[in-house]
Amino acid sequence: MTMKTDLANRSPEIHWPEGFDPSQADLFSHNELVIHAPCERVWSKIIDATQWPTWYPNSKDVRILNGTSVLTRETIFRWTTFGLPLESKVNEFVPDSRIGWYGYAPGAAPTFYHTWYLTPEGNSCRVVTDEVGKGPDAAHLRQTDEGLMHRGHDLWLATLKWMAEAH
Numbered sequence: 001m002t003m004k005t006d007l008a009n010r011s012p013e014i015h016w017p018e019g020f021d022p023s024q025a026d027l028f029s030h031n032e033l034v035i036h037a038p039c040e041r042v043w044s045k046i047i048d049a050t051q052w053p054t055w056y057p058n059s060k061d062v063r064i065l066n067g068t069s070v071l072t073r074e075t076i077f078r079w080t081t082f083g084l085p086l087e088s089k090v091n092e093f094v095p096d097s098r099i100g101w102y103g104y105a106p107g108a109a110p111t112f113y114h115t116w117y118l119t120p121e122g123n124s125c126r127v128v129t130d131e132v133g134k135g136p137d138a139a140h141l142r143q144t145d146e147g148l149m150h151r152g153h154d155l156w157l158a159t160l161k162w163m164a165e166a167h
Contacts, residue, residue, distance in 0.1 A: 001150040003142060006030040011128045013117055015092055015100065020113040020132045027133035027142045031153040032126060037164040039118040039125035043096045045163050046116055047071040049079070056159045058082060058152050071099065078106065082152060088114075111135045127160065129153050 003025075010022055010030040022028045035042050045051075047070040052059040062079040064071070071077065073093040079086060085106070092100035096118065103112035117128040131149060133141065141148060 025132040027138035029149040032128040033157040035161045042164045
């Protein structure tokens with residue numbers, strides 16, 4: 001997958017915060033999948049971030065910093081993904097439907113924005129995950145392995161599907 005293909009397929013329903021317009025991104029990924037489970041069940045797996053490492057191999061050491069047990073509005077969490085230690089802050093939170101968070105090196109300005117958008121389709125759930133990266137690190141990743149983020153998100157969706165469909 002290329003960024004150009006992902007941009008052409010991106011969801012028009014995503015709410016992007018100021019400064020993270022995909023058309024201005026240095027790196028962008030769009031992934032989607034229908035999961036044969038109710039959106040509420042899929043949602044419960046997404047917001048239970050401390051459990052991600054048990055089923056999504058691209059996440060490690062997830063710690064929620066504000067004392068909640070799951071992601072919620074304005075939650076700050078630290079974790080490692082794509083081999084990078086990050087801090088993230090939830091920006092958008094609509095239960096069973098939308099969650100978006102900024103990603104950044106601790107103490108730095110946000111350079112990534114990751115979002116999930118869930119819509120019911122009968123007894124199933126269409127799950128879209130889009131991410132914008134900006135700045136030198138995102139540009140470097142695009143030059144060295146443009147499809148890495150897309151492949152990582154395909155894996156996240158595949159393992160999410162496996163977990164949600166298994167109950």
